Amino acid sequence: MTVGxxxxxxxxxxxxxxxxxxxLANTPSRPEPTKQIVPASPPVAGxxxxxxxxxxxxxxxxxxxxxxxxxxxxxxxxxxxxxxWIAKGMIGHADDARDVAQDAFIRVxxxxxxxxxxxxxxxxxxxxxxxxxxxxxxxxxxxxRLSLEDLGENGEGQIEGRSVSPSAAVEHxxxxxxxxxxxxxxxxxxxxxxxxxxxxGYDGKEVADMSDATHATVRWRLHKARQMFREAWERIYxxxx
Amino acid sequence: MSSCEQVRDLIPLFxxxxxxxxxxxxREHITGCAPCAAELGVYAAQxxxxxxxxxxxxxxxxxxxxxxxxxxxxxxxxxAAQIVAFPRRPLYAAAAAALVLGLGLLxxxxxxxxxxxxxxxxxxxxALNKPVETPAxxxxxxxxxxxxxxxxxxxxxxxxxxxxxxxLADSVELVPLDEEAEVPQTPSKTYAAxxxxxxxxxxxxxDRSLSF
Numbered sequence: 295m296t297v298g299x300x301x302x303x304x305x306x307x308x309x310x311x312x313x314x315x316x317x318l319a320n321t322p323s324r325p326e327p328t329k330q331i332v333p334a335s336p337p338v339a340g341x342x343x344x345x346x347x348x349x350x351x352x353x354x355x356x357x358x359x360x361x362x363x364x365x366x367x368x369x370x371x372x373x374x375x376x377x378x379w380i381a382k383g384m385i386g387h388a389d390d391a392r393d394v395a396q397d398a399f400i401r402v403x404x405x406x407x408x409x410x411x412x413x414x415x416x417x418x419x420x421x422x423x424x425x426x427x428x429x430x431x432x433x434x435x436x437x438x439r440l441s442l443e444d445l446g447e448n449g450e451g452q453i454e455g456r457s458v459s460p461s462a463a464v465e466h467x468x469x470x471x472x473x474x475x476x477x478x479x480x481x482x483x484x485x486x487x488x489x490x491x492x493x494x495g496y497d498g499k500e501v502a503d504m505s506d507a508t509h510a511t512v513r514w515r516l517h518k519a520r521q522m523f524r525e526a527w528e529r530i531y532x533x534x535x
Numbered sequence: 536m537s538s539c540e541q542v543r544d545l546i547p548l549f550x551x552x553x554x555x556x557x558x559x560x561x562r563e564h565i566t567g568c569a570p571c572a573a574e575l576g577v578y579a580a581q582x583x584x585x586x587x588x589x590x591x592x593x594x595x596x597x598x599x600x601x602x603x604x605x606x607x608x609x610x611x612x613x614x615a616a617q618i619v620a621f622p623r624r625p626l627y628a629a630a631a632a633a634l635v636l637g638l639g640l641l642x643x644x645x646x647x648x649x650x651x652x653x654x655x656x657x658x659x660x661x662a663l664n665k666p667v668e669t670p671a672x673x674x675x676x677x678x679x680x681x682x683x684x685x686x687x688x689x690x691x692x693x694x695x696x697x698x699x700x701x702x703l704a705d706s707v708e709l710v711p712l713d714e715e716a717e718v719p720q721t722p723s724k725t726y727a728a729x730x731x732x733x734x735x736x737x738x739x740x741x742d743r744s745l746s747f
Contacts, residue, residue, distance in 0.1 A: 370598045378595040396600045403605065466591045473588045491552075492585040498552055506624065513552060520547040524581055535581040 344369065344415035351406045370399055373416065376494065377423050383489035384427035384482075385434075386474040394430050398423045417503040420490070424504060428482050472531065479526040484519035491516055539564075539571055546575050 342350075342365075350365035377398055381391035401422055402409075409418055473493075477485050483505075490501045491512075502512045527535050542564045550558045565572040 367598060370601060374597040375592070375595050378597065379592060392595070392597065392600065395595075396597050396604055399597065399601050400604055403601075462591065466587070469584065470588050473584065488585075492582070493589055495589070513548065516552060517544075517547050520578065520581065524577065527581070534577050535584045 342368070344372070345411045348406060348409055348411060348415055351403070352409070366403055369402070369415075373419060374399075376416075377419070380420060380423050380489055380494060381427050383474075383477065383493050384424065384485060385430060386478055390430060390434075391427075394426045395423060398426050401426075414503070417500060420504045421506065424486050424490070428486070431482060472527075476523055476526045476530060479530070480519060480522055484515055484522055487512060487515045488519045488523060492520075539568060542568070542571050543574055546571070547578055549575060549578065 347365040347369050351362055351369070353362065374395065377395040378391055381394040381398075382388060385391050385394060398419065402419060409415065477488060480488065486505060487501060490496050490504055491498070496504070498512050498516070499509050501516075502509045505512060507515070524535065527533075542561055545553055545557050545561050548557075549561050553561070561575070565575055
């Protein structure tokens with residue numbers, strides 16, 4: 295059976311609308327626009343999606359204990375960096391952040407049956423990390439106030455594979471210490487929005503899922519949090535960021 | 536032309552967290568407003584600080600520590616695992632709702648709305664609350680008359696102590712014992728007495744008549 299396709303006349307490529315570029319001539323020392331952050335989509339480096347690994351961990355599929363352990367290990371390897379840095383952003387202390395991230399994985403391991411596979415694993419998991427970080431901050435607030443030297447301490451000896459030169463690493467550590475110092479001034483709910491949105495690069499809807507809040511609430515908190523961060527930075531360091 | 540106040544409210548979210556129309560509004564405004572452009576520059580610099588803080592991060596390895604923790608205190612971690620990232624606000628809301636409900640129930644129980652026995656005059660229908668007319672006593676009754684009740688109204692009837700409420704039929708008809716057989720049967724309008732207080736006599740017209 296043949297289908298009449300008509301005459302395929304050559305079509306000129308459609309002209310895209312010209313992008314309007316605005317030069318901020320009056321903006322003093324405007325930095326280069328930051329690169330669009332691409333949030334970590336559920337990685338499938340191991341050939342299996344998060345949901346498949348969680349299903350194995352749940353024991354829903356027939357599989358040996360070794361297979362469950364392998365699936366859990368893959369999940370840990372996929373998310374350990376993000377978990378650590380979210381906890382570090384929330385807590386400000388490297389060792390505590392490591393503990394909190396490990397506890398988050400242990401909770402996943404122990405209560406993986408409660409996870410709904412129809413949801414995204416990483417939003418559920420990061421919600422656990424944020425909540426554990428907040429719990430840790432509250433316990434610490436009761437015990438003692440963290441010294442300023444502890445804030446931003448990066449536990450360099452336990453972090454592998456830094457891709458920057460030593461001098462850049464020193465500069466980077468100093469910047470991180472400053473950011474942590476300012477973040478410590480923010481209330482927890484504003485701090486978590488800055489960490490998830492600005493430091494980790496998740497979009498507003500994902501942050502809403504992780505924060506158990508609506509998108510509108512997260513947008514409002516982000517607005518407020520950025521203002522508060524700016525004010526705290528100016529107050530502490532006497533200059534604009 | 537949009538106002539500076541309106542635009543400055545949007546600047547902290549510019550550009551990725553704004554709607555397209557809002558971002559356009561900001562872009563158009565700052566071309567002609569130096570103070571707002573400077574304000575935008577501050578937030579852009581702040582955004583660059585976050586980006587730089589994100590760069591150069593090393594890798595972290597947590598698995599060995601997780602395994603050690605899992606093996607060192609399985610009972611402790613198992614107990615702790617019961618608390619998973621439950622949303623906090625719904626729990627607070629549920630607790631508050633339960634508290635309000637409990638207080639409401641307490642108030643209901645302690646107030647005047649508690650259930651109590653039916654008392655004289657309880658009926659809403661005033662016309663039906665008139666005193667109950669008791670039938671005139673029979674002269675020299677040698678045997679308790681049989682009473683046939685017709686219909687079922689809403690009058691309350693009390694025993695001699697005024698404690699036990701009964702319902703009285705719309706009308707009663709005294710039936711002489713010797714004429715009992717001639718009384719027409721009207722089963723659709725008869726009334727059966729409450730079984731516990733006045734069990735119907737056995738035999739004869741047992742299910743439709745009251746005996747006093």
